[in-house]
Amino acid sequence: MRVILTDQVFPTVSLERDEFSRHGHEFLVASNESEALTLIEDADAILTTYMPLPAKVIGTMKKARIIARYGIGVDNIDVRAAAAKGIAVTNVPDYCVEEVATHAVAMALAMVRGLPSADAAVRQGEWGVNTVRPLRRLSSLTVGLLGVGRIGGAVARTLATLGPKLIAHDPYAAELPPGVLPVSLEEVFKNSDLLLLHAPLTEATKGLVNASRIDSMKDGAYIVNVARGPLIVLEDLLAALRSGKLRGAGIDTFPQEPLPDVSILEDVPGLLLSPHTAFYSEEALVESQRKAIAQVVKVLHGQSPDYLIAP
Template sequence: MSTYRVVVTDQVFPTVDIEREMLAEIDAELVVASGGREEVLTVAQDADALLNTYLPIDADFVSSLKRCQVVARYGIGVDNIDLEAAASADIAVTNVPDYSVEEVAAHTLTLLLALLRRLPEGVETVRAGEWNIGRTRPIRRLSEVTVGLVGFGRIAQRLARSLPPLGVRCVVFDPFLSDQARATADEHVSFVDGLEELLSSVDAVSLHCPLTPETRGLIGREQLERMPSHAVLVNTSRGPLVDLDALIFALKSGTLRGAGLDVVDPEPPEDTGRLMVPGMLVTPHMAFYSEEALQESQLKATTQVINTLTGRPLDYRVN
């Protein structure tokens, strides 16, 4: 019988060979759960640690865990885990905040450039059997464009470094940013003190916020109406940051020119057809993905489990 029991609550990776090999070194058995919440809980209730991706772990789930010491989430956000309930039960919660920074920044830049250069309209022109630039007008030179970043964490900072070489100006709104972080930011980045000020003064907005009660619905009809009608919105963070109905209305009514989404609310969308509106570019929550990023996530999340079970310090505790 193994010394420890570690349960994967929802398996999304091609294999869990990385986890199994690492955990074997501390005599830990790895069990991959399947089924719905109740089936997973039956398997997980006697676990010493959980590895988690999307499965919600609420207060009732936490209270059913008999000896769990840590819930290690493979991703960055932890909005699917009740952090207070876990802390009250003396269960550490960890994430991997730095595993896909390069990938998400690159994906965000791709969406931004595609919208600013009006690639969706260009592709539709050719599909319609036409060969002219009528549908793509107007396009502005990138050196005349300002991009606004809402939130300035690791991903946004990496994205911001990629904009000046293209001639793009960058404006940031982040009410939680320290004075030191502002002082050490790239010289090409400027800061504003209000979301409304940013929305009304830029050609593109990119969201880089965690999902919290305060940020849910951060971009709704009122905020979209503040943006210039030629502007575009990109969201590669969390779907509920944006009121999807308000966004679709803004695109259809011409209040907003374009939007690039890698995340929506809910996921998966109940009706993908409603996302196929002019000006909307949607990808299936893939910004985080590269083979290297997946392996890094598996390695780092499993390391947090091992550190907890062997009494070592944690790298990424969030509660």
């Protein structure tokens, strides 16, 4: 059978070549989106990372049995269109839990302890606590979690060891980690000194963090987003930082990547940025590849995949 990789983002695809060859499958890597659109028409399986696969594209697939995404989110795939054609859609929801949780906690602690300002002060020859004042003890703060899945749960368990009050809103969570108080969406915004976003991107969550909700937050609060960029209306967040409504924001994902105009970030106080790297470690990349490959092999051999999104 024929397996197509729509967009190659890994240092090597030797894992894919070896595994599919071992099972007697042909494996082709598209050199660009145009070639990918042609190749997937007769593909039995599609591996993808970022390439958009809307209903129109899925409609051209004549033989596909599975679309396997290397990452967690599947917002680049029209899942309903795939399900309507009986095409399995899979992801790898557990490959970078440790990495993203660590990144979120690192961003949160760096802001709460004023590390970006402290670093800049020393480089400018400034000294003393006035360079970071005011800082508050973490255990005196309320930390809110918007979404408590694998990653949000790991963040909650880590931060719990440092003593803050933990609250969370997640309408889909069967249970929350010990010590985490469930609250409404309005309450998680209103009561959080530090708000961490771990929600998926859906029509309901797009633009969830906007000017109105930021206005409902405490003055001087912090926001961390290592989930999906469009959860935040970026212009509203930057305005809140400039006005001092928010004291800080740690952002790893953006509505458009790369940012079309980085000048919008100039002279914005309290920003701690990373270029969508929260998911990354060498181990995480290999785990993502191995698990995505496994979903394809299982479906092509008539077995049930481990991470079925639809149908």
